[in-house]
Amino acid sequence: MKHKYLLKTLRILCFMLIMLPTVAMADETPEDPTEHTHVASSPVTENRIDASCDKEGSYDSVVYCEVCKEELSRDHCTIAKLTHKWNTGIVTKEATTKQTGEKTYTCTVCGAKKVTSISKKTHFNEIKASNYKKTYNKKSKTYKIKASCLSKDALTYHSNNKNIKVNKNTGKVTVKAKYVGSATITIKSPSTNKYEGTCLKIKFTVLPSKTKIASVINNDKGTLSIFWNKNVSGSGYQLQYSTSSSFKKHTTTKTIKKKSTGKLVLKGIPANKTYYIRIRTMKIVNGKKYYSAWSSSKKGKVKEIKIVYQLLSIEN
Numbered sequence: 001m002k003h004k005y006l007l008k009t010l011r012i013l014c015f016m017l018i019m020l021p022t023v024a025m026a027d028e029t030p031e032d033p034t035e036h037t038h039v040a041s042s043p044v045t046e047n048r049i050d051a052s053c054d055k056e057g058s059y060d061s062v063v064y065c066e067v068c069k070e071e072l073s074r075d076h077c078t079i080a081k082l083t084h085k086w087n088t089g090i091v092t093k094e095a096t097t098k099q100t101g102e103k104t105y106t107c108t109v110c111g112a113k114k115v116t117s118i119s120k121k122t123h124f125n126e127i128k129a130s131n132y133k134k135t136y137n138k139k140s141k142t143y144k145i146k147a148s149c150l151s152k153d154a155l156t157y158h159s160n161n162k163n164i165k166v167n168k169n170t171g172k173v174t175v176k177a178k179y180v181g182s183a184t185i186t187i188k189s190p191s192t193n194k195y196e197g198t199c200l201k202i203k204f205t206v207l208p209s210k211t212k213i214a215s216v217i218n219n220d221k222g223t224l225s226i227f228w229n230k231n232v233s234g235s236g237y238q239l240q241y242s243t244s245s246s247f248k249k250h251t252t253t254k255t256i257k258k259k260s261t262g263k264l265v266l267k268g269i270p271a272n273k274t275y276y277i278r279i280r281t282m283k284i285v286n287g288k289k290y291y292s293a294w295s296s297s298k299k300g301k302v303k304e305i306k307i308v309y310q311l312l313s314i315e316n
């Protein structure tokens with residue numbers, strides 16, 4: 001019995017030896033005055049990586065204790081990819097009636113580019129316009145070119161001659177004062193969804209002004225003296241005389257090289273035959289001849305009586 005009692009005592013002693021320091025320590029450390037139940041803050045965002053058009057973004061949603069600032073939770077969240085915002089695009093290759101074109105769009109968010117195809121044009125944007133013939137003027141003069149294209153869009157104009165200017169957008173032509181010559185005016189139509197732009201060249205010519213036969217006189221045998229009004233718009237004249245009123249046959253052409261000349265004497269003209277005479281002003285510009293319209297014709301005839309007079313005068 002005694003042995004049993006000893007064993008029990010020993011057990012209690014051992015227990016006390018093991019437990020004593022623990023109890024003692026707990027007794028020595030005073031209870032933490034800040035000990036509390038955590039108070040969760042509203043979540044804050046950390047480690048944010050913005051999304052782009054081609055990549056997801058992410059961030060951490062973190063909850064801290066408002067009292068001790070201890071991190072209570074952390075969620076990793078993703079941000080969805082952005083969508084490209086395409087601009088209105090520019091035509092980087094015009095479509096024609098033969099091949100497709102290209103239109104390039106740029107993303108205003110990330111600068112990425114995408115190319116779409118433009119279908120072939122079905123028609124040419126044909127232009128309707130005519131050549132112009134105008135007459136010399138002392139003062140500068142303006143004209144409006146009448147032109148249109150199938151799409152009814154605005155046309156553009158260009159002149160190759162600074163004396164015959166054209167407004168690029170309105171087609172208004174301004175001819176320099178006293179100018180004679182010609183310009184090639186290039187008219188362009190735009191490309192549209194349906195039409196391929198085209199180009200048309202027209203001639204804009206300014207001719208010398210007309211002159212007029214003043215008189216046709218027969219004084220001497222076989223001779224007709226022709227007088228006309230001098231014309232400063234030219235550099236000379238061209239004169240025709242013919243037995244045909246239409247100048248279709250039996251017509252002789254004479255060139256007068258000086259604008260200051262106002263008379264020409266035709267010799268060896270047979271008597272009693274009516275001649276029709278007409279004249280036009282001529283100007284040579286850069287080696288090219290420009291003619292006015294023909295004057296109306298005047299009749300002339302060498303009279304027989306003149307021959308008699310001539311003979312008499314010789315006898316005298």
Ligand SMILES: [Zn+2]
Pocket residue numbers: 036037038039065066067068069070
């Ligand atoms: Zn806390």
Ligand SMILES: [Zn+2]
Pocket residue numbers: 053083084085107108109110111112
């Ligand atoms: Zn983008």
